[in-house]
């Protein structure tokens with residue numbers, strides 16, 4: 378049985394009841410001072426969001442946009458929706474309190490964070506989730522997806538209940554889980570709601586019922602949570618979870634050693650509350666996740682912002698032919714010498730290469746550090762903190778930092794090693810150009826990277842970046858080869874030039890070559 382089937386089988390036992398949803402057949406909308414009764418058409422297609430308007434009476438109520446305005450707002454903000462009976466886009470955070478009765482603390486926290494108004498994904502995902510709808514959302518990197526799910530989930534939890542975890546948020550990496558935890562703490566200030574994220578897995582009963590009842594939200598990577606679930610069956614209880622948010626959903630749905638599909642299935646099984654609702658968020662869309670959601674999530678709402686699987690247009694992107702590994706090092710040193718504005722994030726394909734590049738750059742007089750899965754949690758936390766504080770200018774990393782991590786003001790992303798898929802490219806370069814800021818991405822390639830070149834060039838072209846025509850006319854890679862490429866890394870010559878190595882980062886010969894992350 379493949380893991381896809383496992384998910385589907387596990388799923389059958391889980392019922393879903395939307396919480397407070399819009400009335401089935403009619404609702405009221407207001408234009409100026411007039412109220413209209415809106416009959417929602419029974420649609421035959423998923424695509425339909427058609428509403429028929431009839432004049433009702435003339436009273437003053439809270440303003441809600443009319444259908445034309447709703448369509449106009451979505452169009453203006455590049456929002457596309459699929460699903461019936463969708464609430465209108467949110468035009469300001471004040472509407473959260475005035476229209477949806479959201480705790481003023483949450484609204485004030487959003488404002489104190491400096492958010493003047495909702496971003497396009499927040500405009501549509503927040504009201505949908507507040508209406509208790511299950512959501513599949515896809516919006517560009519750095520477009521505020523975290524707030525798009527945190528704000529409505531926190532709002533719908535209401536007051537602390539001491540029932541145990543009522544919302545579970547999954548993310549692929551510890552760094553991202555921690556970042557979501559920080560944002561959650563910020564947004565929930567004053568509400569009494571408490572979040573916890575699993576840092577260390579301990580054998581004691583730290584996560585027992587008594588402990589869980591103190592918290593409302595649990596944030597974790599699938600692996601840590603599974604570890605706890607397996608350690609002692611009663612150690613952690615997910616039966617009271619009403620909201621399950623899967624961030625970076627396409628990554629978590631990925632099968633194999635680099636994905637989390639089996640773990641996700643096990644977690645789903647443990648979340649057996651009959652009121653469970655799910656929300657999937659990512660910057661990249663995969664048909665597989667969409668199909669699964671349509672099949673398994675009752676009345677799912679699909680929300681997309683912009684074109685699917687493209688990069689942020691604020692990022693200036695460049696492809697540079699470096700010839701060889703030595704050429705890459707030379708080109709990168711040249712880039713530094715010409716003057717680059719920190720902070721800079723540099724991606725390589727494996728932890729061994731991350732260590733090698735670090736060993737090369739450590740004596741170049743720049744503040745450089747490295748993060749990869751061989752470093753301890755403590756080291757990783759320290760590096761991330763130092764990078765956030767500006768003490769590190771250049772951070773060398775693997776794809777573990779490729780998704781979701783929000784370092785404010787990254788000016789430049791360097792793909793020192795060519796990404797092995799368009800999806801990886803989109804997420805990596807999405808670390809710059811966030812929240813509407815400008816950014817730059819430089820990607821080196823050598824002859825080893827030719828098979829994947831066309832795909833990346835296509836993504837760049839779709840985002841409006843100039844690419845040489847010959848790249849676009851290179852032979853298309855077959856689906857089989859593309860999948861193979863996504864699961865392996867090219868054999869490359871070592872980065873090391875023989876410069877003295879720092880002892881603590883000496884390359885582990887056993888792990889050399891094929892290891893990733």
Ligand SMILES: Nc1ncnc2c1ncn2[C@@H]1O[C@H](COP(=O)(O)OP(=O)(O)OP(=O)(O)O)[C@@H](O)[C@H]1O
Pocket residue numbers: 491492493494495496499516517518519520521522523524659660780781782783785807808811812
């Ligand atoms: N309404 C808003 N107005 C301005 N900035 C915002 C708003 N909402 C979020 N942000 C900021 O935008 C940045 C990116 O947000 P976030 O990390 O949620 O993006 P994302 O869409 O999840 O990106 P990725 O796909 O890379 O994970 C953060 O620094 C966040 O503080």
